[in-house]
Amino acid sequence: MYSESIQDIYQPHHKNALSSENQHPVSSGFPSPADNYTEQTLDLNQQLIRHPSSSFLMRVQGDSMDNAGIHDGDLLVVDRAIQPEPGKVVIAAINGDLTVKRLTLYQGQFWLTPENPRYRPVPLNEFNDSFVWGVVVHVIHSL
């Protein structure tokens, strides 16, 4: 469980930070063959997570976002630091449930719109206690 904690995922630099044995400042002579290896570890966090303190992972349940390439069981990277705007896929709370929708603007009204013709858009307003929780920045889909 520990190795899977978010802290481990989110703080990628720590493990590499002061590995002084790997740093060869202005080396004269032959380059160490090990240098090639130290550079080859790519950290997905660097690619997927821009703001560690505001990023959260969530699991999708359902098929209403199929046409946006978001499927049942997918993993979402959600960043609360990103400003929600029409066109963005967001996590929205509706009547107390966390849902994934596309935020759209139609005739002066914000809508939470599914991406599957079998589902209907929901207005973003106080009558259904809806609000935008965060913006989805990546989908991780297993094949």
Added chain:
Amino acid sequence: MIALVDCNDFYASCERVFDPRLIGRPVGVLSNNDGCIIARSAELKAMNIEMGTPLFQIQALERKGCIALRSSNYALYGDLSARVMQILDEFSPGVERYSIDEAFLDLAGMQSPEEICRQIVHKVPVYTGIPVSVGAAPSKTLAKVASHLAKKQAGRKGICVFHSANDPELINWLNTLAIEHIWGIGKRLGRKLRQHGIETALQLREADHNWLKRHFSVPVKRTAMELNGTNCLTLDDTPDPRQNIMCSRSFQKATNSLTDLKEAIRFHAQTACQKLRKQNGLAQAILVSVRTNSHRFEPQHKEARAWALPVASDDSALIIRYAQEQLEQIWQPGFRYRKAGVMLLDIIPWRPMQLGLFEHQQKEKKDQEHKRRNLMHTLDKLNDRIGRDAIGFGLSREQADWKMKMAYRSPRYTTCWNEIPVVKAN
């Protein structure tokens, strides 16, 4: 200028982040094993349900849906707390964690403290979902006063800044602030000060400081100086946070050795436990933290992790073991650590173990309890003498975990793959 950032109703707010149904509802968080209330949302406070209320007294309200209850979820609280602290680090190079939900920020030399406070009060909830309030003033003790006002007075929108200790509004408030409510004074000292006619914060700060030192103590004199706007408390001599005990210290020399750090953690955990027993308390959870020296130009690492104890406890051996396990999780190779600390969280009054029905059983249990406490006492002495490896006893972790009652626990949304939030696509 010093700012104190305080998360509003922290545990209840954490529960609300991933469960929007709880927004606006009265929420109570229960101690380990669902014993009693240890944290409340504003709505629950308004219902006059006090801290320490046992579960059975409010279970009916919960069943009727009038209130929501949650078992304490320290994995979640610890993670969100770390995120809040990480954000605060962006605002000042001098951030000192004061408890799981409070931190002091050094704003010395910053252009507009108001603007920084506004940004903090805006950014933290946007990033983490946790609302905060900020009080800023020339000293820690005054920042504490300001933070109280920031939270209590609705018109302030969570911000209260006093540029000077002579701000008329501040003086007005100090004039009404009862002596025992001042940070670090408390009931016992308050009574003694009252005997000398010192009844308010204003009277304390106007008293002769040397007289205070002679008749009371250096800390009382310091508090008076702090109330006058002189910043003279370092984090090591700040009073313990409410319901928490904190023990941390900087190393003489920064170290990366896990052994050194474990030794420090053992020492701090033991000191904290001694304090805990002295005040007849039981801790619910621990928070272990390490940090490098932020004033040096070298790789930085700062981390803290909270963990629930299997039972509310004052048992040094158990707490040391848990603290050292946490340390092993957060320690990273390649950093020179400057400071390590242990905090005991959510302390509740000590209570004897459940007693049996029959008298002879009661006697037996009482004897056991008595023996255990004697043993703890002896253990403290032995550990002091032997040092290093604490004598361990008690339940092993595997045995203990399943015993913990957590009927109302929310998922560990941010620290456990199987429990991350599920979002509906429907």
